Each structure stands twice: as structure tokens, then as C-alpha cells.
Amino acid sequence: MLQPQIEHAIRATFNVVYMELINESHMHSGPEPESHFKLVVVSPEFEGLAKVRRQQAVYRALNELMPQFHALGLHTYSPTEWLAVEQAPRSPKCTGGH
Numbered sequence: 001m002l003q004p005q006i007e008h009a010i011r012a013t014f015n016v017v018y019m020e021l022i023n024e025s026h027m028h029s030g031p032e033p034e035s036h037f038k039l040v041v042v043s044p045e046f047e048g049l050a051k052v053r054r055q056q057a058v059y060r061a062l063n064e065l066m067p068q069f070h071a072l073g074l075h076t077y078s079p080t081e082w083l084a085v086e087q088a089p090r091s092p093k094c095t096g097g098h
Helices: 002-013 051-061 079-085
Strands: 018-023 036-042 071-077
Touching (some): 002 036
Antiparallel strands (some): 018 036
């Protein structure tokens, strides 16, 4: 199972205040049961970092796992930002999805 591996890699890398990893593979075409994920990570380590720097840090943490899935919807927040929104944006519908 790929999902627990992703969660472990994120928790091992960041001081996670909140994390939600959603398998959205059912919303996309293809037979892969774990191909598309949405990841929400809240960490004080993101404070003051630009969005692209946050995403780069997450991609580095998942470097070895990235070849095993097709897509990652990534939403990174500092704790202060998370308090203001308390939810990630909805994922768009895939035109090739089920």
C-alpha cells in the first residue's frame, strides 16, 4: 500500500500539525488503485516559505515514492494560514474519471 508510505515519509520529514492524504484515484481514468492523491500538510516549517519552496520540500521528502503514482494535489499551510481556511480547496473533476 502506497498511502501509508507517503504518510510516513511526510511525518518523518516535517513537524506535522495536521495532515490529510486522500486517495482520489477513483476520480480518474486508469486501472491504478493508487495513482492520484490529494495531500494537505500543515507545518510550522512552512511559515515564511513561498508556495514553490514548500512544494519542493514535499517533493524531496517523497522523492523515492514519486515514480509510483501519477499525480499529487498538494496543499501546504503554516498553522496560522490553516486557522484562516481550515480546509483545502476541492479537487477538480477529471474529464477522464469515473
